[in-house]
Amino acid sequence: MDECDIHDYVKASLSLEFESRQQYLDELRQQLDVLNDPTMHIRSDELIEQAREWYRIGHTIKGTAPILGLGRMGRVAALLAECWEWSYETRSLAGNELQGLFQDCYLASRPLLHELELEYEINCKELLLEQKQAPLKEALPSQLLGSRLLVVDDDRVLRSFLARKLRLEGYYVDVASNVEAAIKLLKENDYQLITLDLMMHPQSGYEIFEVLKEDPMIKWLPMLVLSGRNDMKDIVQCFRMGADDFVTKPFRYEELSARIQRMLLRHMEFALLAFNDPLTGIHNRRYFDLQLQVEVNRAQRYNESLTLVVIDIDFFKEVNDRHGHPAGDLVLQKFAHLLQSCLRKTDILARVGGEEFGVIMPGITDLEAEKTMNRILQRVRSEPIAKHDSFDHFITFSAGIASRSTSKSVQNWFQVADYALYKAKRTGRNRVVRTSSGMAQRNLSGLEPQAEEPRTILIADDDRMLRMMIADQFRKEPYKLLEAKDGETAYRILVEQQPDICILDCIMPGMSGFEVLERLRTEGTRAAKTQIMLLSGRSSDEDVHRGLVLGADAYMFKPFSLIDVEMKVNKMLSAVRKTGKIQL
Structure with missing residues (x-):
């Protein structure tokens, strides 16, 4: 904001302050006229409502007048509101008692009302004479x-x-x-x-x-x-x-x-x-999942098209294996930047997994989205995505596209797009596949090998932030994630939903992790498939022994690496359950 802009701002702000005070004084005149109504104190059948009117007007003036520079008027109005505050009390008053209280407050309010009238007259005159310069305002960041x-x-x-x-x-x-x-x-x-x-x-x-x-x-x-x-x-x-x-x-x-x-x-x-994803600078999976529901709601409200694209870089592991992770990170950054530059401002791009990206495209059909993605793929094929240590990195990608179906849930819609991506990779990669919800559902139901039912992971911890971080670590895989913030909830989920894995904190409100294990063992309600990993903030051999005796399959001490948690959980999921405990 340059000097000219600042002076224009000050002039407009000063004009607004005068205009607002004038508007307020006009409004105040109407309120004072209500309080000066000669019939107000004699309508005996409406005394409570009349008293509340006095209070409401006093309360409003008290809050607004000082903001516009009318401080004394606000203080007088505060006394007026205090005088009539009893009208909002819940206790009932008898007829004579009510009439006497109203009359006393009315008499006490007359001098205050007179002061408000005087303040009104004074401020009207001051407004006409006021020519002070307002202080310079700081520009908005x-x-x-x-x-x-x-x-x-x-x-x-x-x-x-x-x-x-x-x-x-x-x-x-x-x-x-x-x-x-x-x-x-x-x-x-x-x-x-x-x-x-x-x-x-x-x-x-x-x-x-x-x-x-x-x-x-x-x-x-x-x-x-x-x-x-x-x-x-x-x-x-x-x-x-x-x-x-x-x-x-x-x-x-x-x-x-x-x-x-x-x-x-x-x-x-x-x-x-x-x-935001710290590596690429674009949105992350958490934002993508939230915005997916937002855009679905918006599309339903306005009956608009909405298309979902899931993108995966082909053979990305080879980049890391041959050239190292710095080269892989650079490829991810450059690819994210290229996608962002080729998409519309209204499209929502996010990194939803390691080398996987998601795009929400409002207002266009799956056919239009397919044309856009094919243009981007053609550009990716024709030039190196990045240069690292004098080596040009060329990549291709596979993409799956699905349009929104009003009869399907958000989760099912994502599965349809994921199926289209799976089909693109199975048929040779380096291509874009568009599929309808019905076609994907038929294929997922048996015409092609059906994906396994997603494994279920229960994260039971009273620390909300820790639950969120652990959940984020597993969102890139097709897991069903459940959460519990106390022992009672964890026990109920373990019994009713029988998750494959439970990450269970030792110390929680209501029931501790140890008490959950003991109750499961005593009542015999633990599912055979469920494996439990205890989390503890105490590095105690006694706690470890107690947990394993009560039926825990693994133990982990805080603080820990989220990658270690993921590795141990994946190992537990892949292991065949034996009678002994899994030593991780």
């Missing part, structure tokens, strides 16, 4: 320009003020005045952050948390909660339900802006670590 935010607040003035200020900084901003409208927007658009007013009417902001938690498309969105109540119970509950930050009204806009920037930058850093 370039990586945040164009980020899309959703502002959810039932206060029209504050909602408009925040949206317009944020747009001036370079964000795209949508607004919603209630929970229902917010949920609709969340399902229609991609957002990078939400600001949420907690105290809305008729539904509270808590409703949004439930939607975020259940929807894989939006569960990772950063959320900043705004509230007019500095209540510790609200703060704790919001953080437990998934909020990333909590700001109490009134607040200074500069602070809110800084918090939003920091949240967005940290979320970008997290996404880079969690969803």
Whole structure:
């Protein structure tokens, strides 16, 4: 942002502040007129509702006025809201008691209302005379320009003020005045952050948390909660339900802006670590699996075509064996870059295994995808993919393509694409094969050798991050992965689903790994095929002996290498179960 841009920004920001204050004062005039209504204190049949109206107006002014620079008005409104807060208590009041309490609060509120009237008049005059220069604002970091935010607040003035200020900084901003409208927007658009007013009417902001938690498309969105109540119970509950930050009204806009920037930058850093492959720089399997469901939902909503491509570099092992892993890494990097440059911006590319890549192609048919992949294959054949130690590396690849079928699950769809890749490799590699769901299903069902039922691995550990890392280590193989965060859940899965392998932590909530083994042995409910590897943070011969006596097949101490875990599990899966214990 150059000097000219900064001055334009300051001018627009200053104009917006004046305009927002004028809009707010117009809104305030209407609220004060409601409180000055001479019939308000005599409608005895509606005393509770009248009291709540006083509280709602005081509460709204208290939260919004200071944000627009009207600090004294906010403090007076806070006293007004405090006076009528009893109207939201659950205890019931008798007629005479209610009427007396209302009359006392009404009399106590008259001086406060008079102060608000005076503040209103003073601020109207100051607004006409105010000519101060606003301080220069810092430019928005370039990586945040164009980020899309959703502002959810039932206060029209504050909602408009925040949206317009944020747009001036370079964000795209949508607004919603209630929970229902917010949920609709969340399902229609991609957002990078939400600001949420907690105290809305008729539904509270808590409703949004439930939607975020259940929807894989939006569960990772950063959320900043705004509230007019500095209540510790609200703060704790919001953080437990998934909020990333909590700001109490009134607040200074500069602070809110800084918090939003920091949240967005940290979320970008997290996404880079969690969803990107460090070698190639493209997305990883975790991101690919999440986005696959997102794109399926989108295609179903808009009735659009969606095509999946699975790509495998032919004879890649020979590159590593002949020229070493640095050469193999370079080939993977260059191939990923070539794919990215040949695909559309809307296509989603990920490294889903060692030398295997996946592409989600929205809005095109499998025939169009086949033409694209054949063009890329022709280019790969015609020139070296990389040069290492003066040696030109030529490669080819095999690809399987499948279009989305509304009658099939995401897992089945991936199997269909995987079958097409299998067919490409069986028929000579160096080719692209497109197959229909029906054809693949018939072949998988018996016309060609059927793939083995995927082995099932249960990962039982109360450390969520460790479960996720171990699961990622096995996603490149066709395993069915199950997870348990406590001993009771692990025991139930072992009995009901009988996995092939269980990676079982010794220390877990409810039941320890040792107690799970003991219960399985005592009740005789362990499946004959299930092999169990215990994990322990203690390097103790006594623990090892206890685990093996109780029926464990292998033992591993933390910290460990994920590659070692994979090797030992694969060895357990390939071993024929014997009466003795497998020594790994």
